[in-house]
Amino acid sequence: MSVPHPNTLLDYNDKIVLVTGSGSGLGSGIALRFAQAGATVAVNYRTSQAGANELVAQIEATGGRAMAVQADVTQKEAVTAMVERVVDAFGRLDVLINNSGIYPLSTLVDMAEDEWDAVIDANLRSVFLCTQAAAKQMMAQADSADGSRGAIVNIASIEGENPAPMHSHYNAAKGGVLMHTRAAANELGAHNIRVNAVSPGLMWREGIEAAWPEGVERWQSAAALTRLGQPEDVADACLFLASPAARWITGANLRVDGGVMTNQIF
Numbered sequence: 001m002s003v004p005h006p007n008t009l010l011d012y013n014d015k016i017v018l019v020t021g022s023g024s025g026l027g028s029g030i031a032l033r034f035a036q037a038g039a040t041v042a043v044n045y046r047t048s049q050a051g052a053n054e055l056v057a058q059i060e061a062t063g064g065r066a067m068a069v070q071a072d073v074t075q076k077e078a079v080t081a082m083v084e085r086v087v088d089a090f091g092r093l094d095v096l097i098n099n100s101g102i103y104p105l106s107t108l109v110d111m112a113e114d115e116w117d118a119v120i121d122a123n124l125r126s127v128f129l130c131t132q133a134a135a136k137q138m139m140a141q142a143d144s145a146d147g148s149r150g151a152i153v154n155i156a157s158i159e160g161e162n163p164a165p166m167h168s169h170y171n172a173a174k175g176g177v178l179m180h181t182r183a184a185a186n187e188l189g190a191h192n193i194r195v196n197a198v199s200p201g202l203m204w205r206e207g208i209e210a211a212w213p214e215g216v217e218r219w220q221s222a223a224a225l226t227r228l229g230q231p232e233d234v235a236d237a238c239l240f241l242a243s244p245a246a247r248w249i250t251g252a253n254l255r256v257d258g259g260v261m262t263n264q265i266f
Contacts, residue, residue, distance in 0.1 A: 012037040016040050016095070017034045020097065022097075023044075023048025023055070024048045024051040028055050029235055030238055032055065032235075034235070034238075041067075042066070042082075042086045046100070067090075073129060083130075099155045101126070101173075102118065123173035124174075131154075131184055147247075154195070155234070156198065157170070161199070161261070194249065196241040196253070198256055202219045203230070204227075208228070219260065223259055224262050225258035
C-alpha cells in the first residue's frame, strides 16, 4: 500500500463532495470548508435556495467549483435524482456528508406521531437513503488516485449517547445514526468505502446567547474547553475522516464537543 505524504492528506482538489442540508447553518460551513480545501462541492438544500445559491457564488468567486442541488432527502426518488445530477455534472462522487436534519422540542407525553415521524425521517431515514444511493455510485466507480472508492461522514450528535430533555425523538434518531454508521461501515468496507460519524456538541449561532443565556452558561461551565462550537470545528473533523489521513478508520464516532462529555456523570 502506498502511504500518502503528510502534505497531501487534506488536499481535496480532485474530490467531488456532496453535503446535504448545506443551504444554511452547519452544513453551509462544512461545504465551504471542503471548497477551501479544493473540493468541488454539491450544495444540497430542500427549501434554502437563496442560501445555497449564495454559497455557490461565494465558492465560485474564489475560483472553486460548486453547484446547488435541490432535494428532499427523506424521499428515495429525490435522493436518487440528486446523486445522478451530481455525477452527471462532475463525473463521480467521492465524499458524502450526511448533515441534513431538524431539531424541534417536544415532551414525550405530548409528542404527536407526526412530530416523531418528521424527526426520524429528517435525521435518520435521510442518512439511510443518501448512504444507499451514494454507496451504489461509489461501488460502480473506479478507485480515486489515493486508492479510495469513497467516504461517508454522518453528522450525529452527542445526544445520540446522552439524552436531552424534550428530545426523545432527536435522541433516538441520532442514536440510530451512530449504529447505522457502524453497520454501513461493516458492509461497505469490502468495497473500499469508509463510513464514520462526527458528533457535535452545542454549536454557536447568531443570537444564541440572548435567546438561551442559561443554556450557554451551563455549557460553558461544563465543557472542558469552555466555548461553543463553530462550523469550522465540525467541518475540520469531517475533512479528516473523509481524507487519506483516516484511511484505516471506519465505523468510528468522533466527538467534537469541547470536552463536555468528559464530565463525571454522578
